[in-house]
Amino acid sequence: MSIQNYGVVQGRVIERVLATSKDEHYHILLNRGNDPHRVAINTQSATPPSQVLFYSNLDFQHPLTEVILQAALPLGYTPLDSKPGGISLDFIRMNLFDPAAMVPLPATAAGNNNDLNDQLDLTVQQAISDADALLFAFGQHWKDASGADKYFPEINPSTGIHDIHMNQGNPKGSFFGDNGVYQDGGLLFHFPSRNRWAAIFTAFQSQSFHTDDATGNPVTAPGPTGPQQPQENTPVRIAAALVNPKGGDPAKEYVLLLNTGADAVDLDGWAIADTHKRRDTLGKHTLQPGDTFRVNLSGKGAQLSNKGGIITLLNAQGLKVDGASYTQQQASKEGVLVDF
Numbered sequence: 001m002s003i004q005n006y007g008v009v010q011g012r013v014i015e016r017v018l019a020t021s022k023d024e025h026y027h028i029l030l031n032r033g034n035d036p037h038r039v040a041i042n043t044q045s046a047t048p049p050s051q052v053l054f055y056s057n058l059d060f061q062h063p064l065t066e067v068i069l070q071a072a073l074p075l076g077y078t079p080l081d082s083k084p085g086g087i088s089l090d091f092i093r094m095n096l097f098d099p100a101a102m103v104p105l106p107a108t109a110a111g112n113n114n115d116l117n118d119q120l121d122l123t124v125q126q127a128i129s130d131a132d133a134l135l136f137a138f139g140q141h142w143k144d145a146s147g148a149d150k151y152f153p154e155i156n157p158s159t160g161i162h163d164i165h166m167n168q169g170n171p172k173g174s175f176f177g178d179n180g181v182y183q184d185g186g187l188l189f190h191f192p193s194r195n196r197w198a199a200i201f202t203a204f205q206s207q208s209f210h211t212d213d214a215t216g217n218p219v220t221a222p223g224p225t226g227p228q229q230p231q232e233n234t235p236v237r238i239a240a241a242l243v244n245p246k247g248g249d250p251a252k253e254y255v256l257l258l259n260t261g262a263d264a265v266d267l268d269g270w271a272i273a274d275t276h277k278r279r280d281t282l283g284k285h286t287l288q289p290g291d292t293f294r295v296n297l298s299g300k301g302a303q304l305s306n307k308g309g310i311i312t313l314l315n316a317q318g319l320k321v322d323g324a325s326y327t328q329q330q331a332s333k334e335g336v337l338v339d340f
Contacts, residue, residue, distance in 0.1 A: 002167075002180030002216070005141040007079040008087065009037045009161045013127035013135050013189075017151050018117045019043040019107045025162075026120050029152045030135060035076035038149055038160035039137045041187070043107035043116040045204040047173065051104035052165070053203040054119060055097050060188070060199035062096060062325045063275075063308030064089075068136060068188070077141050077161070081182075084276070088182040089138050091166050092209060095310040095323030096186075097201060099209045116202075123189055123198050132193045139163040139185035166203035168216030179216035210319050220319065235261030236287060238313055238324045238340050243304035246335040251299035255311060256337070259287040267293070269316030274302040275309040306331045 011030030019026045024044040030037045044050050068087050080088045089096065109115040113122070127133040140163040149158035163178075164185040170176050187200040203209075208218030237258050245252035255272050259265055265287045271279040272295055280301035287293050297303065304311065308328040313321045324340040331338060 002082060002183055003140045003163055003178050005079065006082055006088070006139070006167075006180075006183045007077055007141050007161070008073065009039065009077050009135075009137045009141070010073045011035075011037060011075055011135060011137075012131075013124060013133060015128065015152075016121070016124050018121070021108065024107055026117060027151045028124060028135070028137075029155075030137070031075055032154065036152065036155045036159070037076065037137075038152055038155055038158070039135070039139075039164065039187075040160060040162040041120065041164045042162075042202065043120075045206065047171075047175070047204060047206040049104065049205045051106055051205065052116060053102040053205055054105045054116060055099075055102045055199075055201045056119060056123065057097065057199045058123065058196075060197040061327050061330075062094075062199075063310070063327055064094065064096070065188070065190070065197050066308060066328060068190075073136075077159075079141070080138075082180055083182055089184040089186050090168075090182045091184050091201065091203070092168070092211060092320060093181065093213075093312075095312060095325045096199070098323075099203075102201075102203065104205060120200065123187075123200060126191070126198075127189050130191055130193065132191070134190045134192075136188040136190070137161050137164060137185075138188075139165075139167075164202070166201070166207055168211045169208035169218045169222070170204075171206055171208075171218060171222060176217070179211070179218075181211070181213060181216045183216075234265065234315065234321045235259055235263075236265050236267070236313065237322050238311055239292065240337040240339045241304060241311055241324070241326070242335070242337055243309070243326060243331045244306050244334050244336070249299070250297070250303050253297045253299070253304045255295045255297065255313075257287065257293045257295060257313070259289055259291055259293075262289050264288050270321075271314045271318075272297065272302045273312040273314055274304060278302050279314070304331075 148156035
């Protein structure tokens with residue numbers, strides 16, 4: 001199962017309508033007079049807990065941004081295939097951000113910069129005031145033939161995109177059938193005049209951040225801080241990688257792991273995976289507290305592209321413990337480590 005009509009809407013941000021106690025969505029108008037769309041963003045969960053998990057990065061650096069630019073998308077809606085290798089989003093498999101950095105926020109609250117309205121508005125208002133800025137909104141597209149849009153009547157018939165949130169890891173219940181891989185929602189803002197991207201990602205606290213590679217169904221407890229989440233309970237982190245060794249020999253690439261915890265960690269059966277899910281196993285090794293371990297890549301398994309990519313650390317059960325990404329610019333210097 002999965003959501004229908006997954007894709008991305010590209011456009012110029014024109015105006016917005018804040019979420020209220022009567023309407024749990026924050027609405028954005030894109031492309032006035034030129035294939036206009038409404039972007040509807042959930043600010044409250046229908047499944048307890050109600051507060052939405054929120055992550056933003058005002059200087060988002062990931063190889064995905066280059067792929068988006070190379071795709072030269074038209075204004076309006078572009079359908080996307082839910083599979084790797086393109087621009088379809090997957091929070092877990094693309095290492096877009098650290099789930100532990102997400103924070104639960106209410107839709108509205110007294111004060112400044114403490115609710116989803118405030119946090120969304122911070123970047124949306126920048127995009128409204130910047131004539132060159134573009135928004136890429138990922139989610140489920142709709143076109144309602146029943147009439148004009150209730151928020152932006154100039155959109156007739158009502159057309160837009162919603163499910164701008166994680167679309168996998170839902171527990172059994174009303175939204176279980178929406179699970180799928182490479183179909184997550186999100187907001188990516190491009191500010192060409194500032195040579196900068198910004199990203200906003202949201203999820204529900206009831207969702208799991210470890211899901212089946214085929215179905216997107218949960219395989220561990222919900223939420224980025226759930227009791228069975230390996231990335232929270234296992235202190236081994238990807239500290240750095242040599243992705244562009246001198247001489248260009250793939251067998252010279254390596255990944256440096258760091259044990260940030262107080263106890264030794266058995267790495268037997270663990271693996272390093274690349275963008276295309278090719279793997280190198282770590283072999284038998286116990287990583288002591290505070291120590292590092294250099295994982296030399298064979299050149300026949302995981303390979304680190306100089307054009308940017310992702311690195312994922314998997315435990316013996318095949319579950320993600322940590323992930324990192326790097327851009328083509330970061331990989332441009334021969335023989336220099338990329339730090340994470």
